[in-house]
Amino acid sequence: MNQSSSNPKVRFKYYGTPGKDFARFDVNSPLPEEVEPTPRYEAHLGLQIFPTLPLIPLFNWAFSGLAKKFGFRSMIGSSLQTWMPANLSRLRPDKFSDEYFVERRLNGFNPGKLKRVAEQEWQYAVRYNTGRYQVEPGGILPEYSEARFILRDRSLHVHSIEYSWKEQVINCFPTDGQYWEDAKYYFRSAEYVFQEIQSHLGRTHMNMDQYAMAFYRNVIKSPIRELLWPHFEGLISIDKKGASLIIGNSGFIPEASALDSNSVDGILAEEIAILNYHWSPARQALPDPIDNNYFDPAALAMWELLEKYVSEFFVNNQQEIQTYWHEIEDMSKDLVAHSIFQPKEKLAINDQKDLQQLCVYILYHCTFFHSWVNNKQYEDGGDIEYAAIGLWDEDDPNYDAKKVEKRHNAQVKLMWTLANVHYNPAIEFAPLPLKKLLWEYRDRIEPGIPLEWIMMSINI
Structure with a gap:
């Protein structure tokens, strides 16, 4: 291996102009080998994407024989929405x-x-x-x-x-x-647009991409590599795919919603520009007790258990973290240099307290928050009658019924896929100390989200 290919700062190249474009992996660069999807992930993705096979070239899939046998070619046009599995709202007579x-x-x-x-x-x-x-x-x-x-x-x-x-x-x-x-x-349509761009794509995928890039480029020998590595699995790979699949001129959001691609990019950048790791879910928790508010108790419980988990890790690895502190300093420099958050200096990692807070913030978003906003997408977005990310005026001369139907089909198909790739559930693949804490806090996390829905990383 030559020197350039072994240099992580060469292999993990930033996209665009530092401080102007939000920090992420350069979509035009080859994906470094160590962050390529594993064969197990590819198999898992294939199993979950099976219901949408008729909309994907069959020769690309090992299931082509089954698809032909069962006549899934007929699942086209308006029939797709009735063929897809029911979502939460379709099962609710009071939706x-x-x-x-x-x-x-x-x-x-x-x-x-x-x-x-x-x-x-x-x-x-x-x-x-x-x-x-x-x-x-x-x-x-x-x-x-x-x-x-x-x-x-x-x-x-x-x-x-x-x-x-x-x-x-x-x-x-x-x-x-x-x-x-x-x-x-x-209202539900406007909420859907902002859920996809701000909460899902912005706050989790692209927000975490900036931390993953600084991490991969600089943290080699520090114990922090062991702590964060499992929670970044699949992130850069899926974000590279998402650059064209979700955003961009032909991406899902500009295609399925009424917004153009420039507006989507603008909302995304605005969201990332207000996010930094000096945050906790206590800032957004409702001040009043509300009986069926399940999100806030779950979010606060997850943050609390992650604080315990990360704190114990730091106690056990404090000396080694300090020994390789120069790697954290370099990570900090990359974060600050490429951030669009203002003031940039707030993203600096000045001491172990900052680093500990940053690790909790990353783990929270890569596990709990992404699992919530991603895995619940089909619950709300799998039923066009209940919520459509794009609405069009049937009396407008630009209205095209076939195009609208195609967009609605794309919504249901993608929401199913995104919500059903449950790869690496934390309750199975997390380190033992984290598993134990998840079980300990289970009653506070559920019924907001099933424990088995919390994934280790943002991989879809």
Whole structure:
């Protein structure tokens, strides 16, 4: 092996301009061998992607004989949505109820968005602002959409939804019949767009990519390599694929939503620019006790157990961490130099306390948070009647029914795939001390998310 190919700073090359483009692996560079998908991962992915085989060239798959035998070629067009397995909302006879609407804002695929408000009839609100982004002709995406909730006896009840459409402000209430149902549908669509771009792609995939890049380029002999390596497995590989599969001119989000690719990139960069490792879920936890708020207790429990796990690791490896501190200093320099967060210096790793906080932050997002926002996607996004990432006006001259159907099929297909690749569950593959803590905290993590849904890394 020549010197350049053995140099991690050569093999792990950053994309774009430092400080201008958000830090990630250069999608135009070959994937370094040590981060290529394992054969076990490829097999696992193939097993889970089986239901969507008719939309993928059959000769690429070992299952082609079975697919032909069962006639899966017929699963095209509008039939795809009825062929796919049922999701949570399809199984709920009350999926359009106000009670279910409240429950999914607490525990659905885009958690942690409720904000306490003062001096209003309502006590909580969730707001999505999309007016500054470009929407394609015929697309329906309110300039903003805000759902309001009243807190009563440890329970949230929906109060109203206000949204702006074509610069007209519309207020809807539960007594407004079909106008109310439309307002909820528009809100769920806006939420879906921001779930995919901000929570899923931004806060987990691309946010963690910047830490993985600095890690792979610099941490070789430090014990921190042993701690973080299993939690970065698959991340750079899937993010490299995602550059064209999810974003970009032909990516899923620009294709399936009403936003163009430049708007998607803009929302993504804005989200990454406000994220840094000096954070904990306590900052977003609701200040009031709410009986069916399962996300906050689960998030706080996961953070607490990870603090214990990482703290014990540091106690056992403190001297070696200090011996190879120069690697952490170099990692810190890469983080700061390539970050779009301001002030950049806040991403610096100044001491072991900072490093410990950074490790907890990485483990939380690579395990619990990504598992929540990714694995719950089919629950909310697997049913077009309940939530569509893209909506179009049937009365607009640009409306194309076949194109819309194709987009809806793509949504259901991708949500199934992303939500069902449960590769390396932490309860099976984590180090023993972490396994024990997960079992110890199980009652606090569930029923928010099944323990077996928490994966070791962001690999899908």
